Amino acid sequence: MAQEQNKKCAHPSCSCLVEKGKKYCSDYCHDARGTMELSCNCRHPHCAEQSVAAVAAAR
Numbered sequence: 001m002a003q004e005q006n007k008k009c010a011h012p013s014c015s016c017l018v019e020k021g022k023k024y025c026s027d028y029c030h031d032a033r034g035t036m037e038l039s040c041n042c043r044h045p046h047c048a049e050q051s052v053a054a055v056a057a058a059r
């Protein structure tokens with residue numbers, strides 16, 4: 001029996017959970033899949049806490 005639960009985003013620096021069947025929480029993470037970043041910029045609340053400065057700089 002397969003236990004499908006929400007998994008973490010495949011982006012190494014992202015700690016968001018993704019829906020089952022998906023690998024990335026957002027297009028941002030999908031596009032950044034080949035990039036090693038210190039912080040995630042997907043703008044989800046969970047990541048925004050960790051990268052407030054980065055979000056502010058991106059605006």
Ligand SMILES: [Zn+2]
Pocket residue numbers: 009013014015016025029040041042043044047
């Ligand atoms: Zn994220």
Ligand SMILES: [Zn+2]
Pocket residue numbers: 009010011014015016024025026029040042
């Ligand atoms: Zn993500």
